[in-house]
Amino acid sequence: MDEFALIRALLERLPAPRPDVVVASGDDAAVVTPPRGQLVLTTDALVEGVHFLESTITRHNLGYKSLAVSISDIAAMGGEPLWATVTLAVSPSWREAELAELYDGLAEACSEFGCSVVGGDVVSTPGPFTVSIALVGKAERPILRSGARPGDILFVTGWLGGSAAGLDVLQGKHSASPVTQAALARCHQRPTPRIGLGLAAARAGVSALNDVSDGLASELNEIATASGVRCVIAENQLPIRPEVKEHARFAGRSAVDYALYGGEDYELVGAAPHEAFARLLAAANLYNVPVTAIGRCEDGDGVVMRTADGLEVVEAKGYNHFTSR
Numbered sequence: 411m412d413e414f415a416l417i418r419a420l421l422e423r424l425p426a427p428r429p430d431v432v433v434a435s436g437d438d439a440a441v442v443t444p445p446r447g448q449l450v451l452t453t454d455a456l457v458e459g460v461h462f463l464e465s466t467i468t469r470h471n472l473g474y475k476s477l478a479v480s481i482s483d484i485a486a487m488g489g490e491p492l493w494a495t496v497t498l499a500v501s502p503s504w505r506e507a508e509l510a511e512l513y514d515g516l517a518e519a520c521s522e523f524g525c526s527v528v529g530g531d532v533v534s535t536p537g538p539f540t541v542s543i544a545l546v547g548k549a550e551r552p553i554l555r556s557g558a559r560p561g562d563i564l565f566v567t568g569w570l571g572g573s574a575a576g577l578d579v580l581q582g583k584h585s586a587s588p589v590t591q592a593a594l595a596r597c598h599q600r601p602t603p604r605i606g607l608g609l610a611a612a613r614a615g616v617s618a619l620n621d622v623s624d625g626l627a628s629e630l631n632e633i634a635t636a637s638g639v640r641c642v643i644a645e646n647q648l649p650i651r652p653e654v655k656e657h658a659r660f661a662g663r664s665a666v667d668y669a670l671y672g673g674e675d676y677e678l679v680g681a682a683p684h685e686a687f688a689r690l691l692a693a694a695n696l697y698n699v700p701v702t703a704i705g706r707c708e709d710g711d712g713v714v715m716r717t718a719d720g721l722e723v724v725e726a727k728g729y730n731h732f733t734s735r
Contacts (some may be wrong), residue, residue, distance in 0.1 A: 411512045416506060417532055423513045427618030433491065440528035442493055447550045452483035458538040460500070466580040469508045471599040472541070473515025479623065481523050482603035482676040484679050485623035488612030489549030490525055490605055495721040496530035497544075501537040512541070523605060551612045558618035558681035564705040565687060567604050567678045567694075570626055570698035571654035571665060574672025584661040590653045597651070601676040607677060607701070610693035615686035625673040631726035633681060640710030641681075643724070645717045648700040667673040670715075671727050 429490045455637045456462060456476050467475065496516065500509065517519035519527060525545070576598030579586050579591045586594075611619055618637055620629040624700075628646075634641045640735075650669045658665040682690060687703070694701040706714075713724040 412508060413532060414511065420509060420513045420532075421508070423510060424517050424527050425521050427528065428524070431526050431528055434526065434528045435530075440493065440495075440506055442528065445492070445548045447548050448552055450484055450489045450547045450549050450552055451489045451545070452480050453542065453544045453713075454480045454483070454548075455538045455540055455542040456458060458634070460538075466577060467599050468656065470515040470518075473512035475515075475517045475599060475601060476541045476543055477519040477525075477545075478523070478601050479676060480543045481519070481525070481605065482543060482601065482621045482623065484547035485603045485608035486553070486617060486619050486678055487547070487549050488553040488608050488616070490609060491525035491545055491547045493526055493528045494520075494543055494545045494644075496527055497542040498530070498532045499535040499540040499542075500532060501535055503537070503539035505537055517689050523603065525680040536700045549612065550615035553608075553612055553616055553619040553680070554631050554636070555618050555620050555691045556636040558633055558639050558707050560639055560707050560709050562617055562639075562681035562707040563687045563703050564630070564641055564643060564681050564707060565679070565690070565701055565703050566622070566626065566649060567607050567701050568647050568675070568699050569651035569654075570622070570675055570677065571668030571672050572651045573601065574668050574675075575654045575657040575661075578657065578661060581680075584657060585661050590656050593653045593719045597625075598674065601674065603676055604678045604699065606697045607690075607694060607699060610697075611678065611680060611682075611690055613694060614682065614689035616682040616690060617681050617686070619680035620680055622675040622677045622679055623673060625671045625727070626675075626679060627670040627713065627724045628673070629679050630724065633679070634711060634713050637707070638711070639707040641705060641713040642708055643705035643713070643715050645715050647702065647704045649700060649704075653673040670724060712719055
């Protein structure tokens, strides 16, 4: 395939750019009009064989997910996405039609979440295939991991454990009902970044926020370390997706393990003073997404969980690229 013809063909699949994009692709660099407030920047890469397998995700869903996971980082800062660049390292096994499918997924995510792809690069590689996203967003009041204080309520949005259980299903490891399998597969392939709730959290005065990418245990430990607090959660308050509980019975694994250590749920986990949490709950009704109190911050360090047998230390055992291989 010809590099420049390929780039033109892929760009044609994207929606029209946002009004604040002065010059998108086609020049040496994009030109944008900066908004008021502060800019937040993030980058993520998805590598074949590490983050996905050909057997576990379609090209379209890979394009959608690759942008959604970066958008989740912006949501966790209490911001909204603006402009993205996309770099593809294309291995010989990929055909032009497959790249077009991937860009259709990117285009869907752009339209759904209100951001624009304004540039990028395409290179050849002997493998593996890699898609890397750099994303810029804006935030009036960025929310950091370091703001939690003793007495704050710990909360999480949505449901936990679906993505890891979905990966099990997609790899054919365990069986459950077809409806459950489809729901869990979608959790893994089509994460929904919580932009609206992140913005609501910023307006409500939430003190700390993180997104559940490597697992709830890992993200809570990050908040505890950055904020200098102890996070105490309750096992019976974790919002575990019902399909995960069904799947866990087939898998012979604890549903709580999926929730704590599975990762890639891309929900928001945070800490908030009582008044701020009440405001967030009121705002959450607009988005039809549950926000669940799962514990509190205390003086101390680390993360512990109250179970029927007492307190259990929750280690940061989520996915780590250099210790999980």
